[in-house]
Amino acid sequence: MLNEPTETGILDMATDPALRDVCRRAIDGQRLHADDGLLLMRTPDLPTVGRLASLVRRRRNGRVTWYIVNHHINYSNVCENRCRFCAFHRVPGAEGAYTMTVDEVVAEARALGVSGATELHIVGGLHPDLPLEYYIEMLSRLHAMLPEVHLQAFTAVEIAHLADTAGRPVRDVLTVLRDAGLGSLPGGGAEVFAPRVRQALCPRKIPAERWLDVMATAHDLGIPSNATMLYGHIERPEEIIDHMLRLRQVQDRTGGFMTFIPLAFHPHHTELAAAAAASSGQPLRRTSGTTAYDDLRALAVGRLMLDNVPHVKAFWIMLGLELAQLSQHFGVDDIDGTVVQERITHAAGAATPQSLTVEEIRAMILDAGYEPQERNTVYRRVVRHGSMWQLAT
Ligand code: V47
Secondary structure (H helix, E strand, O other): OOOOOOOHHHHHOOOOHHHHHHHHHHHOOOOHHHHHHHHHHHOOHHHHHHHHHHHHHHHHHHEEEEEEEEEEEEEEOOOOOOOOOOOOOOOOOOOOEEEOOOOHHHHHOOOOHHHOOOOOOOEOOOOOOOOOHHHHHHHHHHHHOOOOOOEEOHHHHHHHHHHHOOOHHHHHHHHHHHHHHHEEEEOOOOOOOHHHHHHHOOOOOOOOHHHHHHHHHHHHHOOOEEEEEOOOOOOOHHHHHHHHHHHHHHHHHHHHHHHHHHEOOOOOHHHHHHHHHHOOOOOOOOOOOOHHHHHHHHHHHHHHOOOOOEEEEOOOOHHHHHHHHHHHHHOOOOOEEEOOOHHEEEHHHOOOOOOOOOHHHHHOOOOOOOOEEEOOOOOOOEEEEOOOEEEEO
């Protein structure tokens, strides 16, 4: 068992005196405010930020680090939004554009019978022509074939797009999708909420208010969700904190966000990186991608500011295996899953593998001094007997 620093130990070890008040408030379990968040974002004393986040993580989740046996399906890369940070999307008809039929999605999912996944994570682009019926049929057929597998599907941005193309309110669309088998929404499409950043990175994407409204409506209908934040491009520390506080505000009302997932920007093959190389447009903070300090800080500050969100996830695909492992000492209590076939980050140059085995994930957790625990999507414990699994009672 690791000896973690005591509350007074954290204060004694802090090398940045400006952090002392924030430390005291976090240790006392008080809510942190925007100014505190800015100090945490700016201090070079990242070890203290990590120790504080680790303390909060232990109070909430003990020594457990969760993982999930899951499978990603990206049904289409055709997208009208054309976000400048995204190397995955293609405009309709472009070379490399693809859209799976429902039969193909179902065939890909059929392989799950063998791998024993508890979750299917399904995300695509904003396709101009796919009707709502395509999505309903996809979910109903997957749910009929794999009733015990949780379907986490379609970001808030896709849901808003489906509602707009079908000419129906978001609440109706979410209701029919839920009735077809939708279990929860992934956290994608949040990016950074600040209008300045959205205007520069993804001017066609729905504004923050609509993203948050789709999520709040989902929560109201009993559909929980995750929340992401894409960092490491042109954002400023105050915009990161604003993003977290907007999520916290909605969460105070709905309680529906399960997990906060900071996503590290991968620049390769993106329009944003090309514009930076040509010295046009907004300058990227770093053209080579995020540093370990950026990554660990986003996770730790997320853990500290989002005091009402139960979990913080390090998506190892984007973060890399080494940092994902280390991040358990910076507030992270979830390192996602076995994944299988991730396309979005790999299109943007991720060097991580396409999947991990359960043994590899468990070793990453155990070697860092934590207790691996398999979960389902909504954080119920999963118990395995050979290739069979069930939820713990
Ligand atoms: O919204 C796109 C991001 C997101 C790049 O809910 C990029 O459990 C880095 O949201 N570099 C989609 N990131 C993926 C996503 C997600 C992933 C894992 C788990 C969950 C969850 C959600 O990927 C997009 C965008 O923010 N993204 N391009 C890029 N070049």
